[in-house]
Amino acid sequence: MKNNYSSKMPSIGGYLELQLPKGEELYPTLLKLNTGRNAFEYILKVKRYKLVHIPYYTCEVILEPLKKLGIQFQYYTINEQMDPVLDFVIGSEDCLLYTNYFGLKQETVIRLSKLFDNLIIDNSQAFFSEPLENVDTFYSCRKFFGVPDGAYLQCTSDIRLKLVKDVSVERFSHLIKSIDLGIENGYKDYIANNRSLSNIPIKRMSALSQRILSGIDYKTCKYRRNSNFMYLHDFLEEYNDYSFDASSVNGPMVYPLLLSSSEIKNKLLDKRIYIASYWPNVLEWTTNKMYEHYLTTHLIALPIDHRYTHSEMKRILNVLKTIL
Structure with missing residues (x-):
């Protein structure tokens, strides 16, 4: 018998799919x-x-x-x-x-x-x-x-x-x-x-x-990022060569720590603390006298995202304290 139902009609039954929570996106109108x-x-x-x-x-x-x-x-x-x-x-x-x-x-x-x-x-x-x-x-x-x-x-x-x-x-x-x-x-x-x-x-x-x-709890994610960021900043501000206003942080991506040493990334990596590089291509576009070149080689983007609590931030600081 020919199936007269539209192929776009939702199915009923079958195996159970990956279960993900239903909620609302942060930017539903964009x-x-x-x-x-x-x-x-x-x-x-x-x-x-x-x-x-x-x-x-x-x-x-x-x-x-x-x-x-x-x-x-x-x-x-x-x-x-x-x-x-x-x-x-x-x-x-x-x-x-x-x-x-x-x-x-x-x-x-x-x-x-x-x-x-x-x-x-x-x-x-x-x-x-x-x-x-x-x-x-x-x-x-x-x-x-x-x-x-x-x-x-x-x-x-x-x-x-x-x-x-x-x-x-x-x-x-x-x-x-x-x-x-x-x-x-x-x-x-x-x-x-x-x-x-x-x-x-x-x-x-x-x-x-x-x-x-x-299905993401955006409120909690932003809170955790802010809290982790400020936990690091309270200790690292005096060492950080990048000066910024932290009074109105709003779910930042990472904690940007700028230091004259270019070896700290490797020491963090040895402790299984992974640091993203922003951005290797900049080294090809700039000369070593340019500020962007310096940022690429010296900025340490410390992870502060919602997966972590102050416990992980303390672990990061314990490594840094042996270096700074």
């Missing part, structure tokens, strides 16, 4: 896309900028959409507060891309929004910083949570691209392995997943990533 770099590409496509000013101190994946669309770009430098050095003119068909570094630069974002109409904010490192009204802003979900991909976008243009939904099932193995086998055993899959996201087309966020993001 556009839901598959990657942060594709959210950036979305803005570039609808705004049709001719030239984009990008910081030297950024991830190389930012170049993907610029090269794909054939859009010219120029690098700019940042100062020791990680604010842009605005020694250039932004034309009517140009725009400024600024990174909310480590989720600590919201005041700079606000200041820039008052100076420039053609502004794009990269909140890949600032998931909990809400987008400012009338400012194009994008987020990368996997920088903050255990999802294979996913991005949010506030786009001020009325133009909307027609997109198909992405599928993330082939990018999920490192997340499962981290639970069953430990984070080290999933690392190879994690790297492979990162590579698989290169130059993929803009799509809507997958059902898997959206489901995971709908």
Whole structure:
């Protein structure tokens, strides 16, 4: 007998699926896309900028959409507060891309929004910083949570691209392995997943990533990040060469510790404390006399995310106390 039911009708029965909690995303009204770099590409496509000013101190994946669309770009430098050095003119068909570094630069974002109409904010490192009204802003979900991909976008243009939904099932193995086998055993899959996201087309966020993001306790995650950050800061502030205002932390990505020594990362690694590097490509773009070059080789991004409590922060400090 021919089945007259639509193939899109939800099934009933069968085996039990992976059980994930249902809730609400932090940014339910924003556009839901598959990657942060594709959210950036979305803005570039609808705004049709001719030239984009990008910081030297950024991830190389930012170049993907610029090269794909054939859009010219120029690098700019940042100062020791990680604010842009605005020694250039932004034309009517140009725009400024600024990174909310480590989720600590919201005041700079606000200041820039008052100076420039053609502004794009990269909140890949600032998931909990809400987008400012009338400012194009994008987020990368996997920088903050255990999802294979996913991005949010506030786009001020009325133009909307027609997109198909992405599928993330082939990018999920490192997340499962981290639970069953430990984070080290999933690392190879994690790297492979990162590579698989290169130059993929803009799509809507997958059902898997959206489901995971709908079940996160964002209030607790932000609280834990803030608490861990301040626990480290209370001790490390006097040693930190990077000075910032910690009075209004808002779910920061990491604790940025800037020291003259470039050997501390390896000593932390020996104790199974893994430190991300932001960003190796900057060494190719800059000279060793530039501040961005120094940041890349000397900034230690200490993990403070919601997986951890003060117990893990104390362990980090105990290692650092033997070095500082």
